[in-house]
Amino acid sequence: MSQWNNIFKKEADVSEEELLQYLNQELSEAEMQAIEEKMADSAFHQDALEGLAQINNKSSIQSITNSLNQQLSKQISRRNKRTKKRPIQDQQWLIVVVLSVLILSIVGYLLIHFYR
């Protein structure tokens, strides 16, 4: 009866490798059951498995995943660069504004001084 305790156990993580092995039916019945039990409470995993099963060429799942991950990495490094650059650009504007105000003040002072 103690096996019943598993029934309300929190969903456990299923690795990508396990998912692929499950989809490709490379596991024993006991291993399949163990993965099914881990995913039993996760709508996310159940939906994903159903969708991945619809991909005709199962061997392409890993390569599609890898290419999506690469695109994400590029996107992230672009976003990181943008965030890092912004403060420098902002500072440059600040310097330009401060210098302009200073120059205008000096010019103004000189004009007033010489034409008085």
Place this chain on the structure above:
Amino acid sequence: MINTAFKHITDSELLKKYQSDLNKEWLGILLQRYTMLLLGVCMKYLKNEEEAKDAVQQIFLKALGELEKYPVDYPKSWLYKIACNFCLMQLRDRKQLVSMDQSPELMDIKDNDNDALLTKEVNLTLLAQAIEELSNDQKTCITLFYLQKKSYQQISDITGYSLLQVKSHIQNGKRNLKILIEKKQTVE
């Protein structure tokens, strides 16, 4: 691979790391954990490989934008919800009819951490009584799956139910068991 190197760090820890140093690489590591699952979910609803790939990219962009602005408590459930809603919107744009029971928006998406039954030992006597009260279909499938450790396919072969029916009997059976046990606990 990046994912393996940071395997020991939980999703919430990755989010905290991002909040402390604003390095988006942490968000990347988090999202990459779910790429394959997101692809599967998009494929389930959109039924087209190219559209599913595009959808995952769009979901990543949306998730990045949101995670940069707001903290999220349960990133995994949250990402699933974003993916379902995104696919639903795509289907609506395509003006495809989605039946109510398949509508992702209507699905109950919650994190199991809050489930009271998970946090304490289940009273086995109550559980045994509750199992007896289930319908025959649910009782058979739940017993074969959790007690005799049979896979969905094996249960389908033994009972003659389709795989979908097996899954549904197990899911509904579990839900009914929870309700029955909770009722019995309040009576006691």
